Amino acid sequence: MVTHRPLGLALDHIDHGYTIGGTFTPVLDDISLTIAPGEFVALLGPSGCGKSTLLRLVAGLEPPRAGTIRAEGAPITGPGPDRIVMFQDPTLYPWRTVRGNVALGHDIAGRKDPESVDAAIELVGLKGFERAWPHQLSGGMAQRAALARALVNDPRVLILDEPLGKLDSLTRLTMQTELHRLWRDRGFTALMVTHDVEEALLLATRVVVFSPRPARIIGDLTIDLPPHRHRDDPRLLHLRKDILVQLGHSADW
Amino acid sequence: MTAPDATGRRLLPWAAGPAWFLAALVTWRWPDADDFPATNPLAALFLAVGLALLAAAALRRLSARAPWAIALGLGFTAWEIAQAKLLWLPRPFFGTPQDLLDVFLTDWKKLGDSLLHSLGLLAVGYGIGAGLGVAIGVGLGRSPHFRYWVRPLIRLVGPLPPVALLPLAFVLVPSGRLASEALLALAAGFPTTILTWSGVAAVDPAFYDVARTMGARTRFLVLRVALPAAMPQIFVGLFMGLGVSFATLVVAEMLGVKSGLGFYMQWAQGWAAYPNMYAALLVMSLMCTGLVTLLFKIRDRVLAWQKDGLKW
Ligand SMILES: Nc1ncnc2c1ncn2[C@@H]1O[C@H](COP(=O)(O)OP(=O)(O)OP(=O)(O)O)[C@@H](O)[C@H]1O
Numbered sequence: 325m326v327t328h329r330p331l332g333l334a335l336d337h338i339d340h341g342y343t344i345g346g347t348f349t350p351v352l353d354d355i356s357l358t359i360a361p362g363e364f365v366a367l368l369g370p371s372g373c374g375k376s377t378l379l380r381l382v383a384g385l386e387p388p389r390a391g392t393i394r395a396e397g398a399p400i401t402g403p404g405p406d407r408i409v410m411f412q413d414p415t416l417y418p419w420r421t422v423r424g425n426v427a428l429g430h431d432i433a434g435r436k437d438p439e440s441v442d443a444a445i446e447l448v449g450l451k452g453f454e455r456a457w458p459h460q461l462s463g464g465m466a467q468r469a470a471l472a473r474a475l476v477n478d479p480r481v482l483i484l485d486e487p488l489g490k491l492d493s494l495t496r497l498t499m500q501t502e503l504h505r506l507w508r509d510r511g512f513t514a515l516m517v518t519h520d521v522e523e524a525l526l527l528a529t530r531v532v533v534f535s536p537r538p539a540r541i542i543g544d545l546t547i548d549l550p551p552h553r554h555r556d557d558p559r560l561l562h563l564r565k566d567i568l569v570q571l572g573h574s575a576d577w
Numbered sequence: 578m579t580a581p582d583a584t585g586r587r588l589l590p591w592a593a594g595p596a597w598f599l600a601a602l603v604t605w606r607w608p609d610a611d612d613f614p615a616t617n618p619l620a621a622l623f624l625a626v627g628l629a630l631l632a633a634a635a636l637r638r639l640s641a642r643a644p645w646a647i648a649l650g651l652g653f654t655a656w657e658i659a660q661a662k663l664l665w666l667p668r669p670f671f672g673t674p675q676d677l678l679d680v681f682l683t684d685w686k687k688l689g690d691s692l693l694h695s696l697g698l699l700a701v702g703y704g705i706g707a708g709l710g711v712a713i714g715v716g717l718g719r720s721p722h723f724r725y726w727v728r729p730l731i732r733l734v735g736p737l738p739p740v741a742l743l744p745l746a747f748v749l750v751p752s753g754r755l756a757s758e759a760l761l762a763l764a765a766g767f768p769t770t771i772l773t774w775s776g777v778a779a780v781d782p783a784f785y786d787v788a789r790t791m792g793a794r795t796r797f798l799v800l801r802v803a804l805p806a807a808m809p810q811i812f813v814g815l816f817m818g819l820g821v822s823f824a825t826l827v828v829a830e831m832l833g834v835k836s837g838l839g840f841y842m843q844w845a846q847g848w849a850a851y852p853n854m855y856a857a858l859l860v861m862s863l864m865c866t867g868l869v870t871l872l873f874k875i876r877d878r879v880l881a882w883q884k885d886g887l888k889w
């Protein structure tokens with residue numbers, strides 16, 4: 325399997341917004357963020373603040389209203405297979421089997437690599453469901469299939485929008501471990517939105533905290549912990565409390 | 578309750594053969610009320626069907642269809658008695674089973690020829706219309722520029738019943754066959770266009786986003802995302818187009834083509850050959866239902882991923 329060099333990203337004074345029902349709604353407010361190649365950045369923020377929107381801009385699906393996003397110095401003008409997105413909704417193609425969905429990136433690239441498709445399906449624990457149609461999967465299984473569909477592409481940046489949101493706590497722990505292992509083995513840059521502060525602290529090298537909409541960066545912490553972290557680590561518990569306070573919890577909680 | 582029920586279900590298939598034997602016996606032994614053709618061949622045919630049904634019962638291939646097989650056998654018996662033996666209804670308009678059989682025995686060549694002509698006309702016209710309909714529908718669904726120029730034309734011409742264009746088409750186009758093919762294409766094309774358009778326009782934009790982030794170009798987005806996503810709607814359009822095509826076909830054959838089942842029927846009417854008309858009607862209905870069945874078979878294959886259970 326070819327492993328590409330990770331990609332560094334630079335977001336420079338990004339503004340964005342949408343017009344909903346005739347009135348302009350600002351969503352992103354002056355976001356500047358530099359992400360080094362190979363970093364694992366977790367994005368935290370209240371629901372509706374603009375996290376998914378930011379990921380869409382980085383993916384190149386929409387241009388920002390103001391500001392520039394560069395990948396390794398070159399401005400991003402559109403989507404590309406070096407930046408693979410796992411969306412918040414699984415959005416599996418109902419007319420493709422699980423296997424066909426996971427192989428989507430290969431089909432687009434005109435590449436045949438059934439082994440890596442099988443490996444990705446096995447990795448997310450869907451072995452035996454290769455021939456199932458998406459409507460025959462549970463919500464969590466569909467999400468894992470979407471994760472496999474993203475992983476087979478060997479991206480230089482992996483963009484994850486609440487990748488494990490629909491999983492039960494046990495499957496979630498397994499998938500967290502797998503994700504962390506993949507990131508270390510393949511060395512891609514990871515950009516992950518999550519609502520779970522503990523998950524962010526377990527996986528990320530850096531946690532960025534956003535304000536409510538329009539999103540501004542209100543916290544940017546480097547997580548200086550060893551790669552094999554334990555969720556009972558007192559340093560981790562301490563950081564968790566800090567972040568929750570930044571997100572608006574009262575300190576005496 | 579279950580025991581007699583189960584026995585009934587086991588014995589029922591064996592009653593189908595005898596029902597047809599009864600029809601054969603009545604046809605053969607009971608003298609006809611008038612001088613009808615093909616009475617003995619009809620009895621032989623009923624007998625053959627009865628034997629085939631017995632064999633099917635022995636091979637256990639009949640279970641769900643048994644009630645229908647019995648009802649048909651009894652129905653033919655009743656028809657035979659009412660019309661061939663007692664002549665309850667005025668004769669030329671209401672035929673007997675042997676009249677119908679006689680048409681197939683004596684005129685099968687012309688009937689078969691008409692069927693082939695109709696099928697040929699349909700295949701070309703419907704095929705072109707369906708293909709163009711899908712292509713135009715995709716264009717309307719995806720390209721604002723295409724939509725700007727084509728939508729007004731579709732709105733003007735599409736809702737017009739194709740039959741209304743027949744007289745004009747036969748004058749303008751030198752070959753009646755070509756004119757009919759064009760009208761059939763129009764008949765099939767309009768519903769297919771509209772439903773393909775609606776299907777493509779309704780594709781979840783997130784489906785495009787997924788493919789685009791993996792580097793997909795327009796070609797992939799159209800052929801491998803928009804088309805399969807719109808397929809359920811496209812098949813509704815193809816089905817509706819087939820219906821309009823049938824109607825257009827019959828009228829075109831009656832008015833201009835001078836061949837095919839529609840023409841045969843009109844010719845039969847001109848000669849007051851009512852049994853021939855019934856025979857042509859039967860062939861036509863078998864042709865139409867056969868084509869609809871074919872379309873549904875293709876649909877079931879293409880849309881295997883859908884959970885709906887519509888069964889034709
Ligand atoms: N296509 C769109 N058109 C109009 N408004 C949009 C669109 N996409 C997002 N928004 C608006 O942008 C804001 C931010 O949405 P976004 O999906 O980025 O939130 P989020 O931080 O990902 O929230 P969540 O954690 O609930 O997923 C919301 O107020 C939403 O209404």
Ligand SMILES: [Mg+2]
Nearest residue numbers: 375376412485
């Ligand atoms: Mg979101």
